[in-house]
């Protein structure tokens with residue numbers, strides 16, 4: 001099966017003073033368009049009308065205005081679909097990224113040893129210069145511009161830590177992801193707030209399992225949550241955004257590392273397919289309890305899964321999903337399979353029927369892998385004993401404030417709807 005895959009390359013820009021002024025003005029205009037779109041959706045205005053009005057009165061290149069409006073409508077859509085806690089703000093401050101299409105809002109020109117850019121920040125007012133970046137990303141972009149199998153896509157100009165940057169999406173149009181029906185090993189993935197459990201299963205045996213712990217992510221999220229609460233209570237909402245971005249960056253960075261670790265584990269098995277729990281069904285079945293729990297839980301599930309799917313696809317490894325019902329409550333031993341909530345107590349699984357004990361998430365990962373085999377119409381092996389649980393602790397990379405200029409990542413959309421993330 002052919003699938004297109006997108007990654008994002010990050011470059012620094014070198015605008016002169018008037019170029020900087022143009023970009024700054026355009027970022028503010030983009031922010032106004034973004035905020036106004038959000039404000040009007042909250043106001044209940046018709047979305048088509050909002051689109052028309054804002055696109056025609058924005059002081060931006062047409063295509064750029066369209067993309068900014070689209071981005072804010074997507075934020076609202078996402079909020080309605082996934083998260084009733086974090087409503088997008090219509091009073092966003094600071095510079096807002098300028099998104100544009102290749103050869104419309106921005107253009108690139110190959111020279112002997114450099115790549116020049118032209119960004120139409122405002123209508124008829126291009127900003128020009130030379131892209132700055134590592135040899136590696138410059139080479140990747142050059143290939144993307146020249147080669148038939150790559151396509152240069154949308155880019156975002158933005159200002160981060162006082163630097164002007166251009167994040168360019170490039171798409172490989174012929175990356176091969178193996179057909180999941182040709183898989184031999186099913187790797188069940190159970191994603192939790194503080195760890196991810198993996199179990200690989202063949203038709204005839206359980207092959208291996210591992211639990212990757214990442215308590216730092218949970219701790220950091222709790223820490224920021226408490227901080228945010230405290231600041232909100234004392235009315236300091238202006239600090240909020242900065243902390244939120246710090247938190248996002250930290251979590252984002254950690255999740256990238258965890259997903260890399262997961263994807264490194266998988267290819268050692270013969271023709272693997274990665275199996276996740278279906279998120280939509282999971283949302284309905286999770287007992288969220290409080291709003292806080294809900295907010296704390298929602299993010300890592302989705303993002304980590306996205307990162308794993310994407311990185312695996314780049315290696316040709318397909319993904320599949322199964323119905324999550326009872327995966328955490330059922331005893332995974334074949335002769336037992338007793339299913340009750342009482343089997344599980346936090347991280348400890350103890351079957352009330354057969355007495356078997358296990359790491360609760362490893363047990364769940366095995367159940368996910370079993371369901372994966374069923375879904376592919378394969379035999380599920382008789383599991384009479386299970387290997388020792390092996391745990392790996394992800395090393396915390398410590399500092400939250402570390403600069404993330406050159407190798408930070410951004411997301412971009414690709415043709416088949418999967419979100420691409422640079423590595």
Ligand SMILES: [Zn+2]
Nearest residue numbers: 331336351354
């Ligand atoms: Zn049992």
